[in-house]
Each structure stands twice: as C-alpha cells, then as structure tokens.
Amino acid sequence: MRERTIKQRILLFFVLLIVFALCGCAEEIVDYPARTMPDGILKDKIQLKSGESLFMDKCASCHGKPGEGRSDRAAFFEPPAPDFTDAHYQRMDPAYLYWRIEVGKSIEPFRTQGSVMPAWGMHLTEQQLWQIVAYLQVRAH
Ligand code: HEC
Incomplete structure (x- = not known):
C-alpha cells in the first residue's frame, strides 16, 4: 500500500x-544558442537610447504602437507581430530574443507558420542586436 x-x-x-x-x-x-547579455546594458542610457532608435527605425512598423508608425498592414499578420510592452518580455531569456531578431522567419518552425519577421543578423552588428534586446526588456512593463 x-x-x-x-x-x-x-x-x-x-x-x-x-x-x-x-x-x-x-x-x-525551440533550441537556440546560449548567450550572455553584456553586463550593465539594461542600465546604460546611451545603449538603451540606441536600441530605442533602432526599434523605431526598423521594428515599430510591425511591433510598435499606433503612434509609433505601426503600419495598417500589421493587423493582417498571421502569426501576429507581438507587442513588446507585454510584461512577459521583461522575464524572457535575452538569448532567445537575440536569436529571434537574428534569424527571424528564416528557420523552422517560424517559416512554416507563415511568419513575416525579417532576419536582422546580416544587417545589424552584435552590439546593435544587444542594444535592441535591452531596449525591448526595458520597454516591457
Ligand atoms: C514586417 C514586419 C516585422 C518587422 C519589420 C519586424 N518584425 Fe519582429 N516579428 C514579426 C512577426 C509577424 C512576428 C511573429 C512571428 C514570429 O515569431 O516569427 C515577429 C516576432 C518577433 C520576435 C519573437 C517574439 C516572441 O515572442 O517569440 C522578436 C523578438 C521580434 N519579432 C523582434 C523584432 C525586432 C527587434 C525588429 C526590428 C529590428 C522586428 N522584430 C521587426 C514581424 C516583424
């Protein structure tokens, strides 16, 4: 018993x-490479400002709020482009965010899901990618 x-x-x-x-x-x-976010970047105003500018320039048309230049097209994406003001992005593994920004829709399962998320790895430096990741985590609340 x-x-x-x-x-x-x-x-x-x-x-x-x-x-x-x-x-x-x-x-x-999904499996993604382990990476460590540069020390102190979440409190570094200059790096966060660069992350914000990059976001407004390259991401806000899909991920931004209406006042930030969000395109009308964004309403029709399937899967939808997430809103990074959602609090869970604060707790998300920075290595995952880095990797998703780097590879975008270029790999599975995102390709098959019909994602329109561009891959930024070829267009941005490692430092710029971390600046954006840090900005996303500060933007989330
Ligand atoms: C053409 C529209 C478009 C642009 C521009 C775009 N994205 Fe995306 N993004 C999407 C869509 C749609 C998804 C959801 C599908 C997916 O996960 O691939 C997504 C997903 C993501 C994810 C994964 C989120 C999660 O919860 O798994 C991250 C991180 C991301 N985008 C960051 C960015 C960043 C940073 C930029 C700018 C450098 C950017 N995106 C530019 C459309 C876009």
Whole structure:
C-alpha cells in the first residue's frame, strides 16, 4: 500500500514536470544558442537610447504602437507581430530574443507558420542586436 503511494507520487511528479515543461514558455521549446547579455546594458542610457532608435527605425512598423508608425498592414499578420510592452518580455531569456531578431522567419518552425519577421543578423552588428534586446526588456512593463 505504502509502496503504491510512493509510485503514484513519482508518477505525479513526472506528469507535473511535463505539464510545466509544455506550458512554461513557448520559446523554450525551440533550441537556440546560449548567450550572455553584456553586463550593465539594461542600465546604460546611451545603449538603451540606441536600441530605442533602432526599434523605431526598423521594428515599430510591425511591433510598435499606433503612434509609433505601426503600419495598417500589421493587423493582417498571421502569426501576429507581438507587442513588446507585454510584461512577459521583461522575464524572457535575452538569448532567445537575440536569436529571434537574428534569424527571424528564416528557420523552422517560424517559416512554416507563415511568419513575416525579417532576419536582422546580416544587417545589424552584435552590439546593435544587444542594444535592441535591452531596449525591448526595458520597454516591457
Ligand atoms: C514586417 C514586419 C516585422 C518587422 C519589420 C519586424 N518584425 Fe519582429 N516579428 C514579426 C512577426 C509577424 C512576428 C511573429 C512571428 C514570429 O515569431 O516569427 C515577429 C516576432 C518577433 C520576435 C519573437 C517574439 C516572441 O515572442 O517569440 C522578436 C523578438 C521580434 N519579432 C523582434 C523584432 C525586432 C527587434 C525588429 C526590428 C529590428 C522586428 N522584430 C521587426 C514581424 C516583424
């Protein structure tokens, strides 16, 4: 009887583990390289300002708010372009954000999903990519 309870507990533990793994964060399901955000960038006003300018110039047409030059086209994207003011972007792994900005829709599963997210890896430097990631995490609230 006692042994059965322990087995049931172990089973419950694994079931919960799987449930948490699946519900946790959708972005964790895809595999992306580990990277460390440059130290102090989240508090560096100059770098954050550069990130903001890059965002307004290259991203706001799809990801911005209406007053930031968001295009009418953005309403028809499927999957939609996320709103980075959403609080969960503050907690998201910066390495994931970096990687998504770098590769955009060029890889699976995003390509098959019909994503229109451009890949910026060829157009921006590593420093610029981190400036944008830092800005996105500060923008989220
Ligand atoms: C042509 C419209 C368009 C532009 C321009 C664009 N994006 Fe996107 N982006 C999308 C769409 C649509 C998605 C959702 C589909 C996907 O994940 O690929 C997306 C997804 C993302 C994601 C993944 C978010 C998540 O929750 O997984 C990040 C990060 C991102 N974009 C950052 C940027 C940044 C930074 C720029 C500017 C350098 C940018 N995007 C420019 C359309 C765009």
